[in-house]
Amino acid sequence: MSDIDPVQLASLLCSKLCHDLLSPVGALSNGLELLSDEKDPDMRDRCFELLEQSAQISTDKLKFFRLAFGAAGGFGDMIDVDEPRALVDALVAKNERVEANWALATARLPKGAVKVLLNFAQMGLDALVRGGTLDIGAEMRGGATEIVVRATGPKIAFDQTIGKALSGEGELTSRTAPAFMLCELAEADGGGLQYHLGEGSLVLGAELPTDTDGLIG
Secondary structure, three states: OOOOOHHHHHHHHHHHHHHHHHHHHHHHHHHHHHHHHOOOHHHHHHHHHHHHHHHHHHHHHHHHHHHHHOOOOOOOOEEEOHHHHHHHHHHHOOOOOEEEEEEEOOOEEEHHHHHHHHHHHHHHHHHOOOOEEEEEEEEEEOOEEEEEEEEEOOOOOOOHHHHHHOOOOOOOOOOOHHHHHHHHHHHHOOOEEEEEEEOOEEEEEEEEEOOOOOOOO
16 A cells, blocks of 8 residues: 555545535525525525525535544544434435435444445445435444445446545545545554445445454554
């Protein structure tokens, strides 16, 4: 695996998060501008609805990013699976063409595994450009946490530079930074990530060693 400058990685992750938040936050700004000039009661009600939707999207994304990239839950903690599940379901709910199915064989997961699960789910959701099914599974057995995310749909759009980055290969950019982060996380503890891109499907998998206290790392 190539050496990754942690400062550059952090900078690129920040750039990606700012880019992803620009749309809903920009919609809030535009909505407020429209509201200030609008006199019709019905149109003002519609503006308030759009503002509420944009605010909810921004909140959902911030909560997702906080756990997927930040230090939410404390360091080295186990996290109830209901928390990442609720975050993914909130993102999926914004796309009526995507259905999420869950197979979680444990009530809690190590924090590092939750980061992998959330980022895999985001990658799978992004790949379903025409809708489809997102299957997410996780279990702890034999001293390891195993995670599988499968995206199935009529058209799968997956940038394979992201796939290469999961193995620490290729160029570090704002687009590949999350995958490089996952690779660093997995390899630091002797784990591994993999992906398979097939006809109408994308499968992302991880095996992350778990120590005797049930925590990664």
